[in-house]
Amino acid sequence: MGTKIIGTGSYVPKKVVSNTQLESIMDTSDEWIKTRTGITQRYISEEEDTSVLCGKAAMNALEKTGIDPKELGFIIVATMTPDYSSPSTACLVQEYIGAGSVMAFDINAACSGFVYALSVADKLLATGDFRYGLVLGGETMSKIIDWSDRSTAVLFGDGAGSILLEKSSDHAMLLQEDIHADGSRNKALTASKQTLKNPFSSNAKKVCTTDLQMEGRAIFDFALRNVSHSIKKVTEMASIDFSEVTTIICHQANVRILQGIAKKLKLPIEQFATNISQYGNTSAASIPILLNEWIEKEQLTLGSGERIILTGFGGGLTWGSLLIEL
Ligand code: ACO
Structure with missing residues (x-):
């Protein structure tokens, strides 16, 4: 038994913050940021916490595939910026999207989190009694950044992405x-x-x-x-x-x-x-x-x-x- 990706989704907050806007709040320049990092803008969340970004990214993938959230077998969220230590972000997503009482948990491996989560999800689906699994990576990095430290503040942005996996007898993702x-x-x-x-x-x-x-x-x-x-x-x-x-x-x-x-x-x-x-x-x-x-x-x-x-x-x-x- 293997798995296959049947849908993907993403969501970013509405507010776009350009390098030029950062110039007005810290000692930096569009030129420095672009040449040192390749970044020209980032999305910053004003109201939505990680679980909401993830919930919207989840709905994006679910709507594209026509899968009902109640059909999911599990939800895994990779994040280093959860809403809380407890409950997990995945539990909040479960409620937000209206999934059933399925297994839901977070994985924290910082920027490697999504790779860790997809690896775990593949094995869960391949061996467990589930048909669909939802894997999310979501962050509100803006809430853990020191906005007075130009060496890190210019680097990060907020957003979430999702993958919908299905168990497969003829495909090994x-x-x-x-x-x-x-x-x-x-x-x-x-x-x-x-x-x-x-x-x-x-x-x-x-x-x-x-x-x-x-x-x-x-x-x-x-x-x-x-x-x-x-x-x-x-x-x-x-x-x-x-x-x-x-x-x-x-x-x-x-x-x-x-x-x-x-x-x-x-x-x-x-x-x-x-x-x-x-x-x-x-x-x-x-x-x-x-x-x-x-x-x-x-x-x-x-x-x-x-x-x-x-x-x-x-x-x-x-x-x-x-x-x-x-
Ligand atoms: N604007 C203007 N000048 C700046 C800024 C800024 N935003 N930030 C730093 N500088 C200055 C520094 O003060 C320094 O000045 P000095 O020479 O007078 O001391 C100069 O620019 C050079 O600084 P460096 O830190 O040497 O710059 P570097 O070329 O190494 O770039 C950067 C820094 C962008 C952070 C780079 O090292 C990098 O991308 N590293 C990898 C980061 C990363 O991958 N993190 C990944 C994981 S994230 C996660 O797991 C959540």
Whole structure:
């Protein structure tokens, strides 16, 4: 038993914030942001939290396929910016879309979250007693950013993307996977630290920052090294050549990272899909938003048998690649 992707969706908040608008609230420039990152604008949520962005991205995929939310077997949300620690964002999505009392849980692997979630969903569907599974990546990065820190504030955006999976007896979506974490490098990217503040703790009076903090250059170097290796590894494990891979959908963190990976793998940059210019880094949402966009633009087609690679990397540190067949 395998799985197949039968629908995709996405949703971003209405408010667009351009680099020029950021110039008016911090010491930065459109030129710096564009040349260092490739970003020209991002969507920022004024009212909608992660569960609402995910709920709307879920409905987008469900409406396209005509599947009733009550037919879903499970809901998984990849996010590092949940509405709450509890309930999970997936439980809130379940209520929002009117699914039945199906299994619903979150996965946090930062910007690799969607790759982790799709891998788990594939195995759940293939072995469990479910017909459909909904996998979401959604973030409101704007709520964990220090808006006075120009080195991180200009990078991120909000949004959500979704994939609807169906169990299949004649199609195996997941051909190979290579997924990792290196917890010894946990300090390279941290956010939303929850401090012990009980009356017995010596931390009680300490003020810890909860804003996102990142060693940008270290992550840049890690991404070039580990992500290139991971992309190559899934093709080697499947004994296929890169010419048999239509498109590489990499987490959208920085266009220079994509260019660096392409160079390292000696691949044309055109083989890498990109939309970072319009969205910024939406963490776990970047891969499903981009996949949905490429399908809507008919650059990729569900059911075509095309092979693509989805690759994520981020806090943890975490990284991973999935070689999948559409
Ligand atoms: N506007 C203007 N100047 C800036 C800005 C800004 N927004 N931000 C930093 N600068 C300045 C710095 O102060 C520094 O000035 P100095 O030379 O006088 O000290 C200069 O620009 C260069 O800064 P660097 O940090 O060296 O710039 P770099 O070229 O490395 O780009 C960046 C920084 C964009 C963060 C890059 O390192 C990067 O993209 N790293 C990867 C980030 C990433 O992938 N995160 C992924 C995971 S996200 C997740 O998991 C949630």
